[in-house]
Amino acid sequence: MRTPTKKSTDLRSAAHLDLEDAFGIHPKAIEVAAGAHVFRQRSATVGVFKLLSGKVRLVRTTAGGEQATMHTARPGELFAEASLFAARYHCDAEAVEPSRLLLYPKTALQRAMQERPDLLWAFAGEMAHRIQSLRSRLEVQRTRSARERVLQFLRLHSDAAGLWQQEGTLKHLADELGLTHESLYRTLADLERDGEIDRMVGRLRLNRRA
Amino acid sequence: MRTPTKKSTDLRSAAHLDLEDAFGIHPKAIEVAAGAHVFRQRSATVGVFKLLSGKVRLVRTTAGGEQATMHTARPGELFAEASLFAARYHCDAEAVEPSRLLLYPKTALQRAMQERPDLLWAFAGEMAHRIQSLRSRLEVQRTRSARERVLQFLRLHSDAAGLWQQEGTLKHLADELGLTHESLYRTLADLERDGEIDRMVGRLRLNRRA
DNA sequence: CGTCACATTGATGCCTCTCAAAGCTTGTGG
DNA sequence: CCACAAGCTTTGAGAGGCATCAATGTGACG
Numbered sequence: 001m002r003t004p005t006k007k008s009t010d011l012r013s014a015a016h017l018d019l020e021d022a023f024g025i026h027p028k029a030i031e032v033a034a035g036a037h038v039f040r041q042r043s044a045t046v047g048v049f050k051l052l053s054g055k056v057r058l059v060r061t062t063a064g065g066e067q068a069t070m071h072t073a074r075p076g077e078l079f080a081e082a083s084l085f086a087a088r089y090h091c092d093a094e095a096v097e098p099s100r101l102l103l104y105p106k107t108a109l110q111r112a113m114q115e116r117p118d119l120l121w122a123f124a125g126e127m128a129h130r131i132q133s134l135r136s137r138l139e140v141q142r143t144r145s146a147r148e149r150v151l152q153f154l155r156l157h158s159d160a161a162g163l164w165q166q167e168g169t170l171k172h173l174a175d176e177l178g179l180t181h182e183s184l185y186r187t188l189a190d191l192e193r194d195g196e197i198d199r200m201v202g203r204l205r206l207n208r209r210a
Numbered sequence: 211m212r213t214p215t216k217k218s219t220d221l222r223s224a225a226h227l228d229l230e231d232a233f234g235i236h237p238k239a240i241e242v243a244a245g246a247h248v249f250r251q252r253s254a255t256v257g258v259f260k261l262l263s264g265k266v267r268l269v270r271t272t273a274g275g276e277q278a279t280m281h282t283a284r285p286g287e288l289f290a291e292a293s294l295f296a297a298r299y300h301c302d303a304e305a306v307e308p309s310r311l312l313l314y315p316k317t318a319l320q321r322a323m324q325e326r327p328d329l330l331w332a333f334a335g336e337m338a339h340r341i342q343s344l345r346s347r348l349e350v351q352r353t354r355s356a357r358e359r360v361l362q363f364l365r366l367h368s369d370a371a372g373l374w375q376q377e378g379t380l381k382h383l384a385d386e387l388g389l390t391h392e393s394l395y396r397t398l399a400d401l402e403r404d405g406e407i408d409r410m411v412g413r414l415r416l417n418r419r420a
Numbered sequence: 421c422g423t424c425a426c427a428t429t430g431a432t433g434c435c436t437c438t439c440a441a442a443g444c445t446t447g448t449g450g
Numbered sequence: 451c452c453a454c455a456a457g458c459t460t461t462g463a464g465a466g467g468c469a470t471c472a473a474t475g476t477g478a479c480g
Contacts, residue, residue: 081341085334131292139280152278355467379427392470
């Protein structure tokens, strides 16, 4: 039997693991129409999903029939990780737009992780990383001021030179920041006028001041 | 050698595991004064912390010397989980108030999880749960309206009867919701006047409408 | 009985949302 | 090659809502 990993340093390279590569698991491609459900509350868990394109809402329906959105998954995102640890889903997953996803079967993942604790370790590391990321996003959202929110975001996501590579549109950034796109455009214009940032095509630079 | 857990159902009871109980690890009690640092960016990771009382800020200092708060830990909270998977901290932990904490040594946790993959499994499950929780908090914070924010929170956290047991003060709730306490008080008063909720000492009830 | 923190309500101003319109870029089809 | 459509980007005007400052009430605790 394979021994568990001995040193944590062995595992650091797996910080951003790819389930498919690391686990040798072949996911199942799934397409759903807008309004269709990927899974339902209380149905048996089948696995972890990765959203390739589209938009999927995770909604819990309360006893009174009201709906509370728990999360809105964005392309590239993994969701329903907790299904590995529970027998049933505890929310609905509803496609808001026509969406393509990958399903990583629970049984295959569980078997792989039982046989190879180092994979489980890598998976746990990935989740720890995601917790950090979520917490910092939460911290950014605590700020009311659009200006501070944008600056905080850039401080967290720019490299040593202050550069931030834009992925997707500014509308998407506005969405991630929890701002309307109008506010974001205005704020960026203000920041540039004040010399706090420079705007280039597809990237931003955060200017440091003494 | 102990075999890894065979069925996921075996592990569901460990959804909220207590590191000390489950791992048989004795944490080290630590006290820090306001302004003192629990650990520093780039210093070697020593373990996971649990905040008992006080307040601790996790701050990343950028190349330009600016500070970006990544997270503010609250009493009862576990933080620096990622230290298990990394050799060095990548942010500062600074006590904002005089604080008491527990340190769960990294080496002991790693050894325990290497010897008993079921503990690692439980730990991973706990983190998956926390990811869910963080995502739903993020979703609540996306809402601008104080009214909707409070209602969303109650829908997510009330039981089948619509009851929510208050823990701590309403000021703390306001903080969690990202509102000022004045706004929260006003919003609660409005909701009660409109019949959406009932207020009792130490609890709230969310009223359902047909 | 005094202090301290929480709870509550009032008045005011600013900031972001909202609605609106126009410029700009890209892609598509005739 | 041009015309048109669609989506992103940008700026404008107005309004509503939450933060802020302020004051008072209330309860716990020594």
